[in-house]
Amino acid sequence: MAAFPHSPNSTFRRLRGQHSPAEFAALVRRAAKEIGETVSCDARYIGRVESGEIRCPNYAYERVFLHMFPGRALADLGFSPRESVRGRSAHRDPAPLSVPTPRSPSGSSSSSSSKESDVLRRAFMAGGSATVAAATLSLTLLGDTRRIPSRAGESEAVAVEDAVRQIRLLDDRHGADALYRRAAEPLRTAYALLDAGATRQSTEDRLHSGAGELAVSVGWLAHDSGRFDDARSHYAEALATARVARDAGLEAHAFSNMAFLARDCGRSREAVRAAQAGRRAARSLGSPRLLSLLALREAGGWAGLGDRKACEESLTRAHTEFSRGESDDDPEWMSFFGQAELESLEARCWSALGEHARAARHARRAADLQDPHFARNVALYTAELAGDLARAGAPDEAAWAGGRVLDLLAEVQSTRIRSMLAETAATLVPHQRSPRVSTFLTRVAARPGPGGA
Template structure:
């Protein structure tokens, strides 16, 4: 049977000729060796070989992970990723990266912004890169536009299904089916929610992100045109449920987060998607730890590890070992915690892999140090916790400055650890740094940590800098 012109095959990737020219006369193997040497110079470990270089030059890797990015920018100082022939990270962040080029999106998008009055008619803020937004007036306009906007389905093709405002059953009765454009819209929603959370934190994003999630599951209920589309939609809907669950988690809505993670896990089980299952259990473990259920945290992390063993990603297994360590720490089991931490470091040191999930782009050396700091804090070893938290702040500030929320989180952890370790002046200095980021980052988790630190520092109000921190903290607007 002849193929329909509407279902064309995936276009071939565009070769990265700029990167090929930078390799010069060296063979792919020789260039890979140079990449590994450069990685060692800056303390990175990458498993670069000729095959990886070939994939980059063929255009199969549109944007490298953060470890490779740091190495390439070290090798070619003064150049950007674009100068090296890669796509902007905003174009590939999230699960949608692998499939964005499969079909034209037409005008199908799940909007996360409404255009503010200052934007020209027809502009689409959802196309901007939140990593490029600076802390200036334009950033504030865009952020307020998002916070006050309504998450809607913008395209007529989605509207024709009636999924934005009508029950999914009605769409099914009209014979509506989701296709490439609709699935790509869900994938884009996942990507942009993650980008915005990286930059601004969860508060204010959560309720806006719920609308794209409802739309995604309505699309699943309405059915799709092909099994491959169903597989993509199930995976993307599950990832979207996890992203929305994380926004609930980080903004203190633990019951909502638990429900979203369970929804993602059910989707993973129905689809037989081990990667999605590992992700859902990973976040469930983190939530259980924060909710004061350490044994559940430990068991959820172990379940995630069982699912992830088949995925060939040491970095994923490393993160899951840290999740398990958090559970052991909450139980007060120092030996179990140390064993898990040792395993996490050993797996991390094996370096990144092509099999690493895209959602793990946040997991680098800084996150490893930050999560270890939380483990020692739970065990009451404040000096050791502060040491790791300080490392996390330093690495994150140097290597991933776009992850503003994480920098604020690590600094808040450092402030609390220093306060409890009997170093109030240093704690106050760290606390003031966090306060300076709160105009840009909205996270109930971070605000709660600062409030705890303020209580710990109250008896030391006469110490150098502490009074200033307490006064600035007291002036913060309180959540209603």
């Protein structure tokens, strides 16, 4: 992918003061240990920050930097807003948030593109309701299949990549339910662009990768909104695209999500095999974090099969890979995967093995560690905590956690989370004489959706 221009971060350079880059990197690592973070900071990383290559640090580095410089925000350290880089590698400048509309065969573009992009941008920056966000998503992203050029070029490749980034950003904040059907049109357009062919091989490679990642993203929206058959189809489409393009990173991503879906569908053996296939694809990519995630996917499959020994072996491998820290080769879609997600996935393993008190400890850590920016994940982890507490015999605590999730559902729309709350409510019915449990059950019953949740 072509490099993007960047401006030096002179503010961060001033904060380094008289320390050499290596000395300052040592201070960063020391600060990380103070708050229980693991970062592989070295002089090269500091140089990339100061040169502007890293426009916004990932969440682990953000926590460390804010710990080192209390009272300051990322902007005070010279970094760009996270919204402007979400969905691309943190060390790479993204294209503008506005999405180019594919050119007509004559080469002209739609005159409404800039207006539509402005509407979309305002929705992102305002962090409005999921309904508004979904409506704006339908405006452009990639236009429609009636405006496909005879040959795709740079602007079309950028449009596909930006569609992926914007869908991920909206999902982080609002969940999948309001987004899934709106995201189908950009996906159709992306594959129509592939069918049209590209002006250059490098552009065609980008289109394959972008369309495949878009298929995974739309598959995830289907997955999280309970449309499992649709999700399976989209993931298979992404896998086929990866193999045609010989894109190992996309193949590993598709297998990771297929393993996750198989686990949610109760096909535990398939989850194990998909995770193992993903691990084979990921071996050459140089990303310990990706290997850690795939090990967690495999652990979830083994837990579903009731194989505690194999599950523990996979969990150990996941922690070992995770402890190696981040890498420049970590895929850009993995920005969600930090300590909180690791704790959550481990919690699900222990829950599947029937150790609900142990699962609750991990789910609580996940909810406590999760950055508030990922509103959907905060709701998900807290819903997991509520379910584990209910099954561990702590009904009042479970009702408290469930109430917190209900508060979050004002902004997050996820069938999966609502279904989890419905299951928790059913578990708590025998304890309805408790005032806290009774209040929670009343609130659940009052909500539309599966089981009243």
